[in-house]
Amino acid sequence: xxxxxxxxxxxxxxxxxxxxxxxxxxxxxxxxxxxxxxxxxxxxxxxxxxxxxxxxxxxxxxxxxxxxxxxxxxxxxxxxxxxxxxxxxxxxxxxxxxxxxxxxxxxxxxxxxxxxxxxxxxxxxxxxxxxxxxxxxxxxxxxxxxxxxxxxxxxxxxxxxxxxxxxxxxxxxxxxxxxxxxxxxxxxxxxxxxxxxxxxxxxxxxxxxxxxxx
Amino acid sequence: xxxxxxxxxxxxxxxxxxxxxxxxxxxxxxxxxxxxxxxxxxxxxxxxxxxxxxxxxxxxxxxxxxxxxxxxxxxxxxxxxxxxxxxxxxxxxxxxxxxxxxxxxxxxxxxxxxxxxxxxxxxxxxxxxxxxxxxxxxxxxxxxxxxxxxxxxxxxxxxxxxxxxxxxxxxxxxxxxxxxxxxxxxxxxxxxxxxxxxxxxxxxxxxxxxxxxxxxxxxxxxxxxxxxxxxxxxxxxxxxxxxxxxxxxxxxxxxxxxxxxxxxxxxxxxxxxxxxxxxxxxxxxxxxxxxxxxxxxxxxxxxxxxxxxxxxxxxxxxxxxxxx
Numbered sequence: 091x092x093x094x095x096x097x098x099x100x101x102x103x104x105x106x107x108x109x110x111x112x113x114x115x116x117x118x119x120x121x122x123x124x125x126x127x128x129x130x131x132x133x134x135x136x137x138x139x140x141x142x143x144x145x146x147x148x149x150x151x152x153x154x155x156x157x158x159x160x161x162x163x164x165x166x167x168x169x170x171x172x173x174x175x176x177x178x179x180x181x182x183x184x185x186x187x188x189x190x191x192x193x194x195x196x197x198x199x200x201x202x203x204x205x206x207x208x209x210x211x212x213x214x215x216x217x218x219x220x221x222x223x224x225x226x227x228x229x230x231x232x233x234x235x236x237x238x239x240x241x242x243x244x245x246x247x248x249x250x251x252x253x254x255x256x257x258x259x260x261x262x263x264x265x266x267x268x269x270x271x272x273x274x275x276x277x278x279x280x281x282x283x284x285x286x287x288x289x290x291x292x293x294x295x296x297x298x299x300x301x302x303x304x
Numbered sequence: 305x306x307x308x309x310x311x312x313x314x315x316x317x318x319x320x321x322x323x324x325x326x327x328x329x330x331x332x333x334x335x336x337x338x339x340x341x342x343x344x345x346x347x348x349x350x351x352x353x354x355x356x357x358x359x360x361x362x363x364x365x366x367x368x369x370x371x372x373x374x375x376x377x378x379x380x381x382x383x384x385x386x387x388x389x390x391x392x393x394x395x396x397x398x399x400x401x402x403x404x405x406x407x408x409x410x411x412x413x414x415x416x417x418x419x420x421x422x423x424x425x426x427x428x429x430x431x432x433x434x435x436x437x438x439x440x441x442x443x444x445x446x447x448x449x450x451x452x453x454x455x456x457x458x459x460x461x462x463x464x465x466x467x468x469x470x471x472x473x474x475x476x477x478x479x480x481x482x483x484x485x486x487x488x489x490x491x492x493x494x495x496x497x498x499x500x501x502x503x504x505x506x507x508x509x510x511x512x513x514x515x516x517x518x519x520x521x522x523x524x525x526x527x528x529x530x531x532x533x534x535x536x537x538x539x540x541x542x543x544x545x546x547x548x549x550x551x552x553x554x555x556x557x558x559x560x561x562x563x564x565x566x567x568x569x570x571x572x573x574x575x576x577x578x579x580x581x582x583x584x585x586x587x588x589x590x591x592x593x594x595x596x597x598x599x600x601x602x603x604x605x606x607x608x609x610x611x612x613x614x615x616x617x618x619x620x621x622x623x624x625x626x627x628x
Binding site: 158162165166170173250251252253255259262263265266267268269270271272275 | 439440441442443444461463464466467468505506507508510511523524525526530533534537538539
């Protein structure tokens with residue numbers, strides 16, 4: 091049987107799972123990134139330390155080790171999440187650290203005068219962050235955040251190792267029957283590439299519309 | 305740093321940063337150490353290896369070596385002999401079949417021993433370089449001649465035989481069902497219909513289950529220790545895997561048991577490049593030889609024979625599987 095036409099339904103399901111995992115995780119990681127970036131610049135020393143520790147721990151552990159740990163160690167403590175949820179939580183937590191660093195870099199591009207002016211007109215820390223700093227910070231780091239989203243998409247393939255049937259896992263299963271690794275994995279690779287190009291296209295558009303020309 | 309943090313005394317920031325890095329590193333160290341644990345409880349170290357599971361050196365010493373007449377100039381066998389070692393694609397994590405002893409670094413098991421015996425037959429010494437390969441890439445590596453042979457519980461199928469050649473079969477096994485010790489509802493594959501079943505990624509179970517147990521839902525894990533752990537943690541009600549592998553798992557793991565008889569017949573072959581009929585004939589001749597002189601049975605007894613009762617079985621007839 092032709093490795094593609096015969097298995098379009100399976101490969102389609104795998105692709106949909108990959109897209110679902112990517113979308114859910116990107117949103118969660120982005121929100122987490124904002125929170126952690128805020129922690130890292132907030133005036134309370136303890137919270138800054140919490141933010142720093144979070145980023146350093148998550149960035150310095152391999153994602154696969156985190157996934158395996160979360161999926162197999164937590165049930166020992168009596169906490170069992172479904173596999174998709176587990177993978178989504180771990181990837182979001184991991185990529186959240188990278189988003190946090192990108193957003194912090196964005197915050198650093200905002201001129202000191204902006205923050206001083208915000209405080210001078212009586213805005214609180216969170217108000218100046220929400221209305222003055224973050225809107226400008228985000229615009230400066232649209233491309234880096236796009237790159238992290240693409241890395242996140244590629245990293246979803248690691249979920250295959252802990253039983254999530256996404257695109258890579260489906261390709262594995264089809265290959266098991268058809269024994270055509272070059273063809274099948276090239277096909278899966280092309281699908282990943284198209285998704286990555288799509289993310290690149292969207293971030294490119296966003297940047298042209300939103301970036302601040304200084 | 306933005307003005308928001310600059311307000312604070314800078315020297316303190318540096319101190320805090322240094323302290324938190326230390327904390328982060330300590331935490332990372334703990335996490336890194338912990339990541340080793342999930343693999344270990346299921347695999348429980350190196351089952352079988354140690355006293356049993358290792359083939360005696362005497363078996364290698366007594367094993368046959370090919371006559372020079374069997375190795376014509378320009379053949380694959382001659383290239384291997386000149387290189388001085390056989391490149392074997394295999395696993396390092398299959399207990400009793402092909403598992404690396406983490407202390408000595410030696411790969412032991414039925415597949416690993418046969419690979420060494422083939423090396424001895426060609427070169428005169430059991431010199432093997434094991435290339436760890438994933439089950440996804442076996443065909444591609446054989447076609448590219450990156451490895452000479454694949455010994456990796458490689459089931460002979462007609463689809464695979466269009467890509468590569470199979471010598472053998474050299475061993476017949478089958479898929480069986482394992483459940484948790486306290487499970488009394490599942491007695492064999494017939495009870496798996498509609499249930500959640502743990503399988504290994506890229507194992508024959510993935511393709512065999514839909515017909516053997518209609519409506520069963522598969523949860524696939526990359527390695528055998530992970531799958532055992534998943535079974536024990538209740539991510540599936542049963543674990544379907546090769547019978548010998550399950551038997552060795554159950555031996556070291558009191559929390560699980562094998563139920564029923566194997567329900568498929570898997571003929572395992574030695575993967576070879578497809579365009580090399582001469583090498584395939586050579587390997588088949590070698591298999592016939594070691595089966596006839598009892599070497600095959602001795603290797604089986606020392607490895608798989610430690611968990612499967614009833615003595616060494618009759619080896620499968622060469623060329624008996626469709627695709628070999």
